[in-house]
Amino acid sequence: MTKPIGVAAKTRQIVKKHGGGKSAMIAVLQDIQETFNYLPKEALKAAARAMNVPMSRVYEAATFYTAFSLKPRGKHVVKICKGTACHVRGAAILQDRFETTLGIKPGGTTKDGKFSLETVNCVGACALGPVVVINADYHGQVTISKVDKIIKKINEEGAKS
Amino acid sequence: MVNMMIDGKKVSAPKGAMLLESIRGAGISVPTLCAHEAISRSGACRLCVVEIRKGNRTRIVTSCLYGVEEGLIVDTKSERVLNVRRLVMELLLSRCPESDVLQKMARDMGVEPQPRYAADQDKGKCILCRSCVRVCEEVVGVSAIGLFSRGSCKEVGTPYNEKSEVCIGCGACAYVCPTGHIEMTSTGDKRRIWGRSFKMQACSKCGKFFAPVDQLKFISKKTGASMEELSVCTECR
Numbered sequence: 094m095t096k097p098i099g100v101a102a103k104t105r106q107i108v109k110k111h112g113g114g115k116s117a118m119i120a121v122l123q124d125i126q127e128t129f130n131y132l133p134k135e136a137l138k139a140a141a142r143a144m145n146v147p148m149s150r151v152y153e154a155a156t157f158y159t160a161f162s163l164k165p166r167g168k169h170v171v172k173i174c175k176g177t178a179c180h181v182r183g184a185a186i187l188q189d190r191f192e193t194t195l196g197i198k199p200g201g202t203t204k205d206g207k208f209s210l211e212t213v214n215c216v217g218a219c220a221l222g223p224v225v226v227i228n229a230d231y232h233g234q235v236t237i238s239k240v241d242k243i244i245k246k247i248n249e250e251g252a253k254s
Numbered sequence: 255m256v257n258m259m260i261d262g263k264k265v266s267a268p269k270g271a272m273l274l275e276s277i278r279g280a281g282i283s284v285p286t287l288c289a290h291e292a293i294s295r296s297g298a299c300r301l302c303v304v305e306i307r308k309g310n311r312t313r314i315v316t317s318c319l320y321g322v323e324e325g326l327i328v329d330t331k332s333e334r335v336l337n338v339r340r341l342v343m344e345l346l347l348s349r350c351p352e353s354d355v356l357q358k359m360a361r362d363m364g365v366e367p368q369p370r371y372a373a374d375q376d377k378g379k380c381i382l383c384r385s386c387v388r389v390c391e392e393v394v395g396v397s398a399i400g401l402f403s404r405g406s407c408k409e410v411g412t413p414y415n416e417k418s419e420v421c422i423g424c425g426a427c428a429y430v431c432p433t434g435h436i437e438m439t440s441t442g443d444k445r446r447i448w449g450r451s452f453k454m455q456a457c458s459k460c461g462k463f464f465a466p467v468d469q470l471k472f473i474s475k476k477t478g479a480s481m482e483e484l485s486v487c488t489e490c491r
Binding site for chain 2: 134147151152153157159
């Protein structure tokens with residue numbers, strides 16, 4: 094991946110867009126994560142300076158929300174819902190399948206940087222349970238055979254592009 | 255002024271005061287950990303609970319955060335209050351079994367470690383009251399530390415657990431910490447806190463090491479006082 098402008102410069106642009114100040118912090122962090130796929134240390138430091146908020150406050154917010162990641166994540170982030178409805182409909186079996194197929198545990202990223210695995214508590218689509226969210230796509234009523242299909246499809250798309 | 259009944263005693267207090275001050279003003283003791291005169295209140299330790307009665311209803315409130323009200327009837331030693339306080343103490347004790355402050359408080363309250371709560375071994379003496387973070391932000395004004403992560407992983411520290419660039423080594427956090435979790439060691443001309451070593455300034459009159467150089471620089475920048483003036487310790491000034 095080529096970066097035409099530096100991490101800090103890009104972060105300052107993001108802060109400028111939201112107008113600085115403490116109240117825009119979450120929006121700024123979300124945009125940083127969208128841009129870099131995670132929250133780089135350099136970006137957090139630049140954001141704190143540009144927003145005029147202490148670094149400790151920024152780091153508090155960044156570590157509090159599970160939606161934020163301080164580690165680089167894979168191209169495709171697999172989120173397995175482990176809310177009550179999904180849990181009773183077999184989310185644990187799906188998690189097992191993802192873990193053995195991808196060879197990673199929740200919180201981990203595959204060596205080729207393609208997949209990250211995460212578990213989330215509820216995505217609010219309980220009627221579709223068990224739900225797996227990959228990037229922004231919601232997969233409902235997922236079964237073990239569907240897991241293999243989903244992964245195969247993503248791999249094929251990746252091979253094409 | 256508002257009038258209240260606290261443990262059967264008539265007490266009056268200025269409007270806007272907190273219950274805790276009125277109770278203590280009446281000579282009644284209430285155990286607290288996180289209430290400190292230098293910082294804003296957070297109600298984090300929850301040991302200051304009391305029972306209040308308004309009309310026919312009673313309820314448990316944290317006295318450090320509850321404003322005084324006309325006609326309030328307060329009970330600081332009812333069985334209900336003591337039960338809540340004992341439970342809070344049991345939980346604090348199982349989080350920080352190594353804290354001597356908590357151990358003594360528990361002994362005074364007749365609370366023993368409960369086998370039904372597994373004692374934490376990895377939390378140190380920190381009860382997560384945020385007093386240190388508050389003093390660093392509100393009084394010192396540098397915000398070098400914070401409480402990071404969430405839930406059972408939450409812990410106090412500097413961002414990324416790295417040596418802080420903004421910390422001035424003043425030790426205010428260690429001073430307000432009610433349980434002595436924050437370690438600060440001073441040996442000769444060095445002070446260590448939050449993993450960073452600070453050079454201490456020797457008093458230009460008596461030669462005693464009295465404050466970190468970084469702290470004096472910070473004060474000098476804030477108040478405009480010269481470093482020469484600040485290099486004299488408070489006793490010789």
